[in-house]
Amino acid sequence: MADPQERFDIILKKLKESGHKITPQRIAIVKILADSQGHPSVENIYEHLKNDFPTMSLATVYRTVLLVKSLGEVLELGFPDGSNRYDANRPYPHPHVICVKCGKVIDPDISGLKDMQKEIAEETGFEILTHRLDFFGICSDCKN
Amino acid sequence: MADPQERFDIILKKLKESGHKITPQRIAIVKILADSQGHPSVENIYEHLKNDFPTMSLATVYRTVLLVKSLGEVLELGFPDGSNRYDANRPYPHPHVICVKCGKVIDPDISGLKDMQKEIAEETGFEILTHRLDFFGICSDCKN
DNA sequence: TATTATTTGAGAATAATTATCAATTAGCAT
DNA sequence: ATGCTAATTGATAATTATTCTCAAATAATA
Structure with a gap:
């Protein structure tokens, strides 16, 4: 952060x-x-x-x-x-983890996204400008 | 498909x-x-x-x-x-590549997403239910 | 401090989606 | 095959989130 x-x-x-x-x-x-x-x-x-x-x-x-x-x-x-x-704390594209129960949003550390973007560009012929990656689930607080 | x-x-x-x-x-x-x-x-x-x-x-x-x-x-x-x-052809979560000029949507093949999801779950303590991954860019048709 | 173009606040306008309800109809029992 | 009944449809109204409008207020400059 x-x-x-x-x-x-x-x-x-x-x-x-x-x-x-x-x-x-x-x-x-x-x-x-x-x-x-x-x-x-x-x-x-x-x-x-x-x-x-x-x-x-x-x-x-x-x-x-x-x-x-x-x-x-x-x-x-x-x-x-x-x-x-x-x-606006991190205004560039980055992954999010969202709790579907309480709406909490977390910014996880993640590896391998850059590689993935390169792979996509090569496969599709697109010039990739940006991306969006969200994971939805239940946070540890809401599990209890 | x-x-x-x-x-x-x-x-x-x-x-x-x-x-x-x-x-x-x-x-x-x-x-x-x-x-x-x-x-x-x-x-x-x-x-x-x-x-x-x-x-x-x-x-x-x-x-x-x-x-x-x-x-x-x-x-x-x-x-x-x-x-x-x-x-509704593939109703499960999967990545998309979207052209910001013409709106075309493509379903790319991709590797490594499963690993990423596991990594996220371990890091955040979330139980991940689903995800969403979009890449935005310009398709080869629109580049010309 | 005066000037002027920008910004604000309040509510109207807009656009996408959902709700309402009378008329229609699919699917079942006969 | 026909009639019955609850589900579905079509048309439009209601709703909701966002954007627009414009007169009044104000920040930034000289």
């Missing part, structure tokens, strides 16, 4: 460099994204901020997440049930 | 065995799903059937796909952009 503070600084710097204004709302949303413990959804972020920002609009959360995504600084995890969760 | 006719027979049998009626609409939809060449979307299936079934409702396509899914006989591929595509 990257240092949330470092990720926060990087994303804010990118926002400035790309000519965007730094508003209190953006600071608050990026702070949560830069941490990304638990891989929050837009709704999660919104609920979390309603305490400190009673006037915060859901649209602003959507817009900010979209903006950070356009800068390549957040990874969007869309699921078949329509839910989207975000990870 | 499994034999579409065989897949069709299996799915129809499962429908009957689970106490569902065999309607002309279901036969037509299952026929397309059992083939799954190109991994069709609900909209694809609907458009394809409007010729033979001018009265076909989009809701019926959704319902039938959901029903076959509940029998475990179709794999749903949901993407972050909200689109869903279906594969």
Whole structure:
């Protein structure tokens, strides 16, 4: 896991460099994204901020997440049930392990993915740009 | 690729065995799903059937796909952009290679996934039930 | 501090999917 | 073969997540 503070600084710097204004709302949303413990959804972020920002609009959360995504600084995890969760702590493609009971998301260490990507490219003739790898199961907490 | 006719027979049998009626609409939809060449979307299936079934409702396509899914006989591929595509030819989890230009979906042969799953289970303590692996890139046709 | 283009908040618009319900129909019993 | 009954269909309304709209507010600059 990257240092949330470092990720926060990087994303804010990118926002400035790309000519965007730094508003209190953006600071608050990026702070949560830069941490990304638990891989929050837009709704999660919104609920979390309603305490400190009673006037915060859901649209602003959507817009900010979209903006950070356009800068390549957040990874969007869309699921078949329509839910989207975000990870700006590690914005590059990486595997996830998701508990189907409690929704917990873990980032495992894994080996051999690079080889697999090369193998696929050779076999299919594709130029592979990115990938997505999720494992679904039941976490040790939920097994008990 | 499994034999579409065989897949069709299996799915129809499962429908009957689970106490569902065999309607002309279901036969037509299952026929397309059992083939799954190109991994069709609900909209694809609907458009394809409007010729033979001018009265076909989009809701019926959704319902039938959901029903076959509940029998475990179709794999749903949901993407972050909200689109869903279906594969009832191979309804078990398997990797996909998706062209980001033309939307083509290919099923590559791949090795080493089993090992990876075992590695993940040991590392995280999860009981892994299923997985999802997609590679996104540009196909050889679109490169030209 | 004044200026201006950007951003925000609130709610409307949109799009995909699901629910509703009267009319139809598949499959069974006769 | 026919009638019966519960399941299914088609049309459309409801729902839900996300995006759009636009007037009011505000960050960044001089």
